[in-house]
Amino acid sequence: MATGRTHRPATRSRGIPEATVARLPLYLRALTALSERSVPTVSSEELAAAAGVNSAKLRKDFSYLGSYGTRGVGYDVEYLVYQISRELGLTQDWPIVMVGIGNLGAALANYGGFASRGFRVAALIDADKSLVGKPVAGIPVQHIDDLEKIVEDNGVSIGVIATPAGAAQQVCDRLVAAGVTSILNFAPTVLSVPEGVDVRKVDLSIELQILAFHEQRKAGEEGGGDVEGVLPAAAAVRSPGAAEGAGATSSGRKGPDGDLPAVMPA
Amino acid sequence: MATGRTHRPATRSRGIPEATVARLPLYLRALTALSERSVPTVSSEELAAAAGVNSAKLRKDFSYLGSYGTRGVGYDVEYLVYQISRELGLTQDWPIVMVGIGNLGAALANYGGFASRGFRVAALIDADKSLVGKPVAGIPVQHIDDLEKIVEDNGVSIGVIATPAGAAQQVCDRLVAAGVTSILNFAPTVLSVPEGVDVRKVDLSIELQILAFHEQRKAGEEGGGDVEGVLPAAAAVRSPGAAEGAGATSSGRKGPDGDLPAVMPA
DNA sequence: CTCTGTGAAGATCTTCACAGCT
DNA sequence: AGCTGTGAAGATCTTCACAGAG
Numbered sequence: 001m002a003t004g005r006t007h008r009p010a011t012r013s014r015g016i017p018e019a020t021v022a023r024l025p026l027y028l029r030a031l032t033a034l035s036e037r038s039v040p041t042v043s044s045e046e047l048a049a050a051a052g053v054n055s056a057k058l059r060k061d062f063s064y065l066g067s068y069g070t071r072g073v074g075y076d077v078e079y080l081v082y083q084i085s086r087e088l089g090l091t092q093d094w095p096i097v098m099v100g101i102g103n104l105g106a107a108l109a110n111y112g113g114f115a116s117r118g119f120r121v122a123a124l125i126d127a128d129k130s131l132v133g134k135p136v137a138g139i140p141v142q143h144i145d146d147l148e149k150i151v152e153d154n155g156v157s158i159g160v161i162a163t164p165a166g167a168a169q170q171v172c173d174r175l176v177a178a179g180v181t182s183i184l185n186f187a188p189t190v191l192s193v194p195e196g197v198d199v200r201k202v203d204l205s206i207e208l209q210i211l212a213f214h215e216q217r218k219a220g221e222e223g224g225g226d227v228e229g230v231l232p233a234a235a236a237v238r239s240p241g242a243a244e245g246a247g248a249t250s251s252g253r254k255g256p257d258g259d260l261p262a263v264m265p266a
Numbered sequence: 267m268a269t270g271r272t273h274r275p276a277t278r279s280r281g282i283p284e285a286t287v288a289r290l291p292l293y294l295r296a297l298t299a300l301s302e303r304s305v306p307t308v309s310s311e312e313l314a315a316a317a318g319v320n321s322a323k324l325r326k327d328f329s330y331l332g333s334y335g336t337r338g339v340g341y342d343v344e345y346l347v348y349q350i351s352r353e354l355g356l357t358q359d360w361p362i363v364m365v366g367i368g369n370l371g372a373a374l375a376n377y378g379g380f381a382s383r384g385f386r387v388a389a390l391i392d393a394d395k396s397l398v399g400k401p402v403a404g405i406p407v408q409h410i411d412d413l414e415k416i417v418e419d420n421g422v423s424i425g426v427i428a429t430p431a432g433a434a435q436q437v438c439d440r441l442v443a444a445g446v447t448s449i450l451n452f453a454p455t456v457l458s459v460p461e462g463v464d465v466r467k468v469d470l471s472i473e474l475q476i477l478a479f480h481e482q483r484k485a486g487e488e489g490g491g492d493v494e495g496v497l498p499a500a501a502a503v504r505s506p507g508a509a510e511g512a513g514a515t516s517s518g519r520k521g522p523d524g525d526l527p528a529v530m531p532a
Numbered sequence: 533c534t535c536t537g538t539g540a541a542g543a544t545c546t547t548c549a550c551a552g553c554t
Numbered sequence: 555a556g557c558t559g560t561g562a563a564g565a566t567c568t569t570c571a572c573a574g575a576g
Contacts, residue, residue, distance in 0.1 A: 017567070018566085019566075019568090021479050024475070025469075026456070026472065043534090043536090044535075054568085060537085060567095060569090062536090067537070069535080070535085070575085071535055071576050072533080072534045072575070087479070088476075089479055089482030092482075094481070096474070103373035104374075106373070107369035107370035108470060114471070117471060117475065119478075157485075158478070160474075182478075182480060183477075184470070184474060188295065190316070200477055202473055205377075205379035207466045207468060208362070208426075209290070209356065211424055212355040212385075212424070213287050213355055215355065216354075217355075218462070283544075284545095310559095311557085320546085322547055322549090323546065325557090326559085326560075328559085335557080336553090336554070336557085336558075338554040338556050
């Protein structure tokens with residue numbers, strides 16, 4: 001998980017397992033697709049296949065939400081879409097601010113998925129004055145000097161950081177001070193936040209490194225000479241479904257030459 | 267997992283837990299930073315703090331790699347950087363191809379983290395002919411018709427998909443057929459791949475939804491019991507912060523495949 | 533009979549706490 | 555002393571397999 005300053009303490013209240021929460025969006029997407037095709041019901045088997053998980057896991061996940069299925073039949077698509085949306089809090093409007101409008105920030109701003117899922121880009125913020133006023137994805141970029149005001153005026157509680165690594169912590173501190181309590185961090189840095197603030201991190205460098213690890217394992221190795229225990233013939237490979245991540249991984253590292261802002265500064 | 271068996275993740279001395287592998291890049295980044303400051307050694311406590319994990323976990327993780335520390339002292343930074351790099355397979359060159367050069371693809375291509383170690387963008391590929399030949403991040407975009415040739419000529423085994431959701435599976439199939447065995451998918455779709463191929467997914471929409479879930483939790487139970495949901499009639503809209511919006515969401519219609527392209531179509 | 537919901541078993545991952553090297 | 559390395563306990567997550575609703 002990518003929760004920054006973890007929160008283990010809290011009372012084990014009526015909670016849905018974190019692993020399950022991480023999969024709900026996946027189910028929701030599959031269900032939405034079915035809904036658009038006017039499919040009325042699905043079995044756990046079918047839905048699981050569409051979401052890329054196994055059916056037992058899916059049924060177990062749903063069991064934490066309640067008994068929304070019908071034995072011998074399956075699940076009502078519309079009803080389930082609604083229940084999951086509600087559970088995820090998507091039945092309400094979430095204004096978000098995005099800080100750092102470089103290549104990545106622009107790509108994120110253009111990401112259609114926001115609007116359709118209860119998220120609304122309330123503001124785009126950057127430190128580069130030459131960008132201010134310029135519209136990106138139809139939204140004019142505002143200067144970072146106004147960050148606090150923007151957050152407060154819009155009642156923003158979720159912020160997205162797509163600045164270079166060096167600016168991330170500072171931006172994070174300001175967002176938190178202004179009232180943001182959930183942050184999605186694209187900068188390759190570990191953010192430290194006070195308790196109560198959630199941080200999820202997305203870093204492509206880490207993802208690539210993990211792939212490289214497995215790739216290395218697949219390709220026969222040369223000098224290494226470890227192998228020994230590997231089964232001949234078919235090497236054990238991770239099941240594709242397992243690659244599904246709770247998302248959030250993190251990191252990236254500095255390079256000899258350039259640092260690696262998650263994206264270009266401006 | 268689509269069809270078959272779940273593989274027994276072969277338990278061998280060389281088998282590093284997946285959770286550990288996912289953290290190695292984090293440690294590597296922290297170590298690289300220390301290395302650049304010419305710090306000779308670090309204790310598990312210090313390094314753990316820099317990486318954002320607890321020290322017991324870090325020591326346990328390192329124990330899978332071997333005994334690279336010195337009791338009473340700590341770990342030699344340079345040595346550890348090397349060992350982790352080697353373990354992750356970063357001591358070799360990994361040519362990668364990126365398919366789908368829209369906003370996101372361009373952002374990724376410009377991502378400095380690639381070049382700085384192990385990864386090399388061998389080619390940028392897009393289906394849009396008007397983009398072909400145009401340099402992005404200094405690399406000329408090539409047409410997707412040449413995908414197979416490009417992959418083969420460059421010995422590419424890792425591909426990055428940043429196309430719209432609708433094109434992802436097809437691109438994936440072609441990459442795999444051409445020899446790619448590891449894929450980093452940014453398109454909001456579940457890719458199905460043959461056994462032996464690894465897929466990792468990065469999905470912004472999912473990350474935001476997970477944050478929304480936790481955010482909703484924090485918002486407190488100001489209202490009263492949520493529970494018991496009725497069918498999607500009037501969605502309850504509750505604003506998290508001060509101001510508020512009124513967009514109900516749930517199952518709004520939107521793009522073609524019900525989902526959002528990770529970025530502008532290529 | 534079909535397919536959900538779930539107790540229980542199994543597999544992983546995390547944390548503790550301390551033996552043992554330096 | 556200080557700090558690593560690790561068995562063992564604990565917490566989570568996954569999978570099995572079947573009772574039982576429809």
